[in-house]
Amino acid sequence: xxxxxxxxxxxxxxxxxxxxxxxxxxxxxxxxxxxxxxxxxxxxxxxxxxxxxxxxxxxxxxxxxxxxxxxxxxxxxxxxxxxxxxxxxxxxxxxxxx
Numbered sequence: 001x002x003x004x005x006x007x008x009x010x011x012x013x014x015x016x017x018x019x020x021x022x023x024x025x026x027x028x029x030x031x032x033x034x035x036x037x038x039x040x041x042x043x044x045x046x047x048x049x050x051x052x053x054x055x056x057x058x059x060x061x062x063x064x065x066x067x068x069x070x071x072x073x074x075x076x077x078x079x080x081x082x083x084x085x086x087x088x089x090x091x092x093x094x095x096x097x098x
Contacts, residue, residue: 032039034092035062044069047083056095
């Protein structure tokens with residue numbers, strides 16, 4: 001491994017370590033967010049084409065590829081499972097108290 005490759009590997013490891021630390025700090029009862037929110041109602045802001053979209057639903061699953069949300073599609077229609085890749089997600093939050 002060349003010197004520049006070793007330097008990049010150390011830098012990537014450091015970035016990964018900071019991300020792991022951030023996830024530990026932003027946890028609920030020891031489970032990192034957003035995994036701690038599985039089963040909860042959430043608000044999602046995401047990119048769809050050239051526009052920013054908003055949706056509310058129940059967080060069903062979180063994994064390394066993205067997250068799955070169940071949401072009502074139209075009045076009277078059954079819930080639909082929707083997958084959102086991390087690259088499309090802008091913000092995920094718990095709904096504000098109403």
